[in-house]
């Protein structure tokens with residue numbers, strides 16, 4: 602039955618529970634438990650009807666006061682808890698806008714083409730203007746295209762001069778862009794004339810130093826037509842060099858031996874007061890034409906293997922071939 606003590610006990614229990622509440626949900630439940638329709642305080646209120654008028658007045662006053670205190674306590678606790686929750690959320694989602702932004706790994710400056718590629722593109726333009734097509738070929742090459750079809754059989758000593766890395770499947774990293782020659786001939790089969798250039802990476806098993814790299818760039822050129830002579834070869838080489846250097850450099854042809862040309866030459870240019878070996882070339886050997894399925898009695902051709910890396914080095918006065926493969930930005934930025 603309702604008594605002053607029972608009201609007092611309910612109140613102090615309720616206040617203690619409210620005080621101990623750790624989150625807002627618990628508080629919501631507590632409000633129902635105390636003040637809801639079937640809440641403990643509500644139940645006591647209902648009992649007021651069963652006591653006499655005197656007591657009803659006394660307990661009624663006590664109950665009202667208790668209810669007020671509980672409500673007050675509930676709402677102030679609710680405010681404290683919601684403040685806490687908000688602060689915790691802010692803490693968790695806090696972003697320090699004063700932090701410096703992440704530095705990019707390299708730089709914000711726009712990239713630029715590698716000097717080799719710049720010169721390569723320039724050469725491609727020159728050759729397109731002369732009616733050549735730019736073609737491509739695999740860097741991991743068949744022994745056949747790199748050696749055999751170029752009239753360099755397995756026993757030929759010229760193979761020793763171009764040692765390279767072989768795959769377990771018996772293919773190799775091409776030692777020169779001349780591997781394109783027979784591939785290109787096979788493509789046109791019986792329908793010359795043909796003019797192609799093929800720029801790209803080549804590989805040699807070399808002791809690396811300032812002028813020898815294991816990886817460097819060449820540009821192969823080949824022209825097939827009727828009655829091609831050394832005169833045509835010289836004409837095209839001169840035109841090429843004039844465009845590259847902007848003037849007519851002095852040139853000389855020396856005999857040079859390559860099994861896939863006959864006659865073969867080393868074309869040197871007079872550069873920086875000395876002869877520089879730049880362009881091995883020659884008339885395509887009849888056997889190579891045959892390997893490519895072309896009748897050497899009807900068609901002839903010339904081929905050259907321009908040393909792209911070497912040309913870039915001489916143009917920009919680069920003293921060490923290793924810079925070209927270094928990816929060193931201090932080097933590369935000079936060409937942007």
Ligand code: PHE
Pocket residue numbers: 776777778779859862865881882883904905906907
């Ligand atoms: N492929 C030869 C080399 O790398 C160069 C060459 C190409 C010579 C074409 C003659 C004709 O040494």
